[in-house]
Amino acid sequence: MNQQRAVELLDLAEAYRAATKDHASWLERLDAVAVDLEESWRYFLQVGDIERALRILQASGYWQHHGKGAMVSAWLRETLARADEVEPAIRAQAWIDLGDIALGHGHAAASGLPYETALDLYRQAGDDVGICSALCKVGFLHWLADAPEEAAALGHEALEHANRADDEEARCSALRILGLAASSAGRYEEAVTILTEVADREHRRDNRGELAGILTELGALALEHQDFDRGETWLKDALALRLQLRDPDAALVYDFLGRLEERRGDLMSARAHHQASREISEESGDVDGAVRSYSTLGDLALRMGDRAEARRLLQAGIELAESIGGTLYSWRMQRDLANLKEAEDASPFADPREVEDAMAGSSEGAKDLPPCPACGSHTTIPIVYGLIYDAWDAVNRGELELGGCVVYPDRPLHRCRTCQYAW
Numbered sequence: 001m002n003q004q005r006a007v008e009l010l011d012l013a014e015a016y017r018a019a020t021k022d023h024a025s026w027l028e029r030l031d032a033v034a035v036d037l038e039e040s041w042r043y044f045l046q047v048g049d050i051e052r053a054l055r056i057l058q059a060s061g062y063w064q065h066h067g068k069g070a071m072v073s074a075w076l077r078e079t080l081a082r083a084d085e086v087e088p089a090i091r092a093q094a095w096i097d098l099g100d101i102a103l104g105h106g107h108a109a110a111s112g113l114p115y116e117t118a119l120d121l122y123r124q125a126g127d128d129v130g131i132c133s134a135l136c137k138v139g140f141l142h143w144l145a146d147a148p149e150e151a152a153a154l155g156h157e158a159l160e161h162a163n164r165a166d167d168e169e170a171r172c173s174a175l176r177i178l179g180l181a182a183s184s185a186g187r188y189e190e191a192v193t194i195l196t197e198v199a200d201r202e203h204r205r206d207n208r209g210e211l212a213g214i215l216t217e218l219g220a221l222a223l224e225h226q227d228f229d230r231g232e233t234w235l236k237d238a239l240a241l242r243l244q245l246r247d248p249d250a251a252l253v254y255d256f257l258g259r260l261e262e263r264r265g266d267l268m269s270a271r272a273h274h275q276a277s278r279e280i281s282e283e284s285g286d287v288d289g290a291v292r293s294y295s296t297l298g299d300l301a302l303r304m305g306d307r308a309e310a311r312r313l314l315q316a317g318i319e320l321a322e323s324i325g326g327t328l329y330s331w332r333m334q335r336d337l338a339n340l341k342e343a344e345d346a347s348p349f350a351d352p353r354e355v356e357d358a359m360a361g362s363s364e365g366a367k368d369l370p371p372c373p374a375c376g377s378h379t380t381i382p383i384v385y386g387l388i389y390d391a392w393d394a395v396n397r398g399e400l401e402l403g404g405c406v407v408y409p410d411r412p413l414h415r416c417r418t419c420q421y422a423w
Helices: 003-018 023-032 034-046 050-065 069-080 088-104 108-125 128-144 148-165 168-184 188-204 208-224 228-244 250-264 267-284 287-303 307-322 330-342 352-363 392-396
Strands: 380-384 414-416
Touching: 003 023, 003 034, 003 050, 023 034, 023 050, 034 050, 034 069, 050 069, 050 088, 069 088, 088 108, 088 128, 108 128, 128 148, 128 168, 148 168, 168 188, 168 208, 188 208, 208 228, 208 250, 228 250, 250 267, 250 287, 267 287, 287 307, 287 330, 307 330
Parallel strands: none
Antiparallel strands: 380 414
16 A cells, blocks of 8 residues: 555545435445555554544445444544544544444444534534534434433524534534424424425435435334324335435335334335345345344244244344344344244144234224333234234224234233334
8 A cells, every 4th residue: 555545545535425426336436445445544544644544434434334333433443542633623523423333333322422522622623514513413312312302402502503604514404403302392293394494405405315314304203103194205205316316225215114014004015115125235235234124024024924934034134143243133133033933833823812802902992901111102002923814904904913923922912003112
């Protein structure tokens, strides 16, 4: 590796970071130089050019996409340990990336310190756009923690900095946090109004990638509030944009569409969407996404009574997850596979009294069923198991869920239609 080649690859990494179109082509370009990218980072580190070492790691999203988030996180920390003389704004972006990696792996608590550190550095630099970005990251964590008032306060502060910088991208980010906070506070239509405004702003900027992201969030919120028709429209619009951009995040949109059809009780359509999600993830090298799809498809196969297919999907998902050291879905697939194996010798038929009781309960509504222990909602429906042929009307009305033909110990008997918790 020499300096000229390392600088060429640095330019490529920064261009990838700024790209808003044709994500698949960018991934292909980086795939072709993946080894050289790592060597360039090592070269800059070796010659003491710490600033460029941090900047080339702006391609961290590429490695994370390929399931190597832990590896690039270690690189970022190693470089930051030697970066005291680097400009605060450059260090701040590296801390943001560290937080994003932790959050992407489901470790929201571990992302708090990186985001707060980035916020301090951006304040030190007097960078209004950077301050807005970091405030939005911290606000998003508060939203995840179901603290809408704190999230809203951070969103308003972020909006002040965005307006001060007169930066439309930052303004959209701040409004997004305000929309999410409104939703978490139970003001769904207010959230829709705010996020629709953000979508309109992104449309006027012709920022199709961000527009697709906002439409996906609208669809996810609609799914949470059982607003299925509008949710389906938003998600299909988001999917069309992702496919136009050749963006691998189309897999995530297919995943949400699959969840929507599950909530509607159309398991066949749900399976088709999740299969499409898996195919895109596998094609783009998104191991985490592929594992998520295998887990969901295995669960669907269990619920549809296809024991052999469930076993095949779960085993394939577990093997794929192990290839990158495990994922959040590993334990779920191992649990489902263990339950399946434990039930191999069990009767495939449900207790008829259990089915009758569930059917009777579904016809009378959820008033006699326990509230959800996770969210307190009274939208509980029963889950029944076994080879059942006369319950589809209740399933299609959303009054009953079929748990599959396998009757295993400690199986969940209730489903919350609000948060999807099963117990």
